[in-house]
Amino acid sequence: MPNFGHYMRETLRLKGAETRAICREKLDRERIKRIVLPGAMGGSAIGVGVLKMLLANQGFETEIELWPHYPAPVRRLRPGDLAVIYAYSGNNEEQLLWMAPALEAGAQVVGMAVGGRLEQMCREAAAPFVRIPGEEFGLAQPREHLPVALILLMLLAGETGVARNGARRFELDEWLPRVDAASRRLTALAESHYNVDAPAEQSVAKRAALFLNWGTDDPSRITNILRTRDPVFWISALYEPIARRLENQFGECVEHPASAKIMPEDMHNEQEAYTQQWLETVWPIGEASGAEPPASSTVFLRFQGPLDGRLGVRADKLFGDALAGAPRIDFQIQDYGADCPMAGELEAILFCDLTRAFASIFRGVTPHYVHSMNYIKHYMATIEGTPGSTGTY
Known part of the structure; x- marks a missing residue:
């Protein structure tokens, strides 16, 4: 937008x-x-x-x-x-x-x-x-x-x-x-950073859309468009709605699951699952036979903000050490000063909205129709107790 x-x-x-x-x-x-x-x-x-x-x-x-x-x-x-x-x-x-x-x-x-x-x-x-x-x-x-x-x-x-x-x-x-x-x-x-007419190499949103879909922001390296990735968005609890926005819109518009991880809570719990994906070379149950785990399809988008403080130190250690081998891109939430408050967070939402729009286009999805959602809504409108409906949603 x-x-x-x-x-x-x-x-x-x-x-x-x-x-x-x-x-x-x-x-x-x-x-x-x-x-x-x-x-x-x-x-x-x-x-x-x-x-x-x-x-x-x-x-x-x-x-x-x-x-x-x-x-x-x-x-x-x-x-x-x-x-x-x-x-x-x-x-x-x-x-x-x-x-x-x-x-x-x-x-x-x-x-x-x-x-x-x-x-x-x-x-x-x-x-x-x-x-x-x-x-x-x-x-x-x-x-x-x-x-x-x-x-x-x-x-x-x-x-x-x-x-x-x-x-x-x-x-x-x-x-x-x-x-x-x-x-x-x-x-x-x-106009300067998110112009829809800008080529991919100049557009942060287009590069992010490519990466979240296929794990690379270089179109020439996408050899199989059917082998898509599973994006995970990491963000401080102070900025949670930004990642929730992208999580929900990715699911609805790109028609592919995505998840938001809120730091530090999910660092305390769910980081273990992701670090084991990248640190373990074999599953213990298959170690005797030499079986190797399948390659992870997860890619990370990490949001960093001016209010992160000590959380940023902890996140740097996680992503720079335990998850150093995982495909990741970063987005910096800016501080534009006291005369222009809120602009950094709103810019991040602008980035999210354009990223999911480009991700939809690159996958060949038309994000204007939500057939499954409308199907359920129309069904619910037929149930007794519904407070009227025009049939339009």
Whole structure:
């Protein structure tokens, strides 16, 4: 998504005043103690994780929660909650099924979608609804909608006071110049480092896409396009949503499994499995017969960031020593300074989005159709208890 920064600015221009007015005129902001996005998954949920990451890395604690599950008696909304029913299409049952529990709990509700059944349900419940930009931006898929979701959720966080750094609230007006600077930096980076027309040797995303598919960024060394690799993304917990974004989008768009490993937790546990793949020359069970293990198909992408600190020392030892023989590429999350905060993390997401797009193209996959997912959604819409459906997802 090379126009990530542009979409952030356009969302603020088109929907900023409307969203602020809803918060100030239709919500009881004094009652709001927490924002919850119930049922949000996939492209409709990633904005929450990214927002929490961006604010946390600027020192803000946030009372914003993502509940990526269906309604269940063990998780109840409260009167002090603002339930944001956010669904790109407005027709996904995992979000729509939360409308009734939210109203019954006395929570305030805001719906956000391009339309669909959610708009009608909000109208029936006299709940505010924000029609989010979609195809008029050329964004026809939920996964492309991240910059829009990010700005809308940032507006809600600023207006409701659920993000604080000590006694200091996150005030969007105060941060707007820096958010704007970050969005413009992204636009410039898209042209200089992530231009889709750049040849592979000049494009970090194209090289990463080749490597994650086939273990090499040199097209001339790909001798068998059917022998693909299994990518693993290593990243600090401080930047987890970046790797989750690539993990989910690789599975959906490239149609190949990938996994995100969050450091230091997965270094403490799962690194053992990978080091044994590379350190052992024979399986103990086959040692007597001289059998050798098959070559590992795993390739690594390691994200490094300015907040890694001591974790970086530990990761350097792991990847430079125990996993020295494993195919790996690195991506450096940049620190662009106090006047342009958040830009480094957003650049990493831009890198992820373009990498999975190129990986899809190189594998001959068309990432606009999710047949299996839609099949299941249409099936669920036929089951009794589904809160209506237009048949469009």
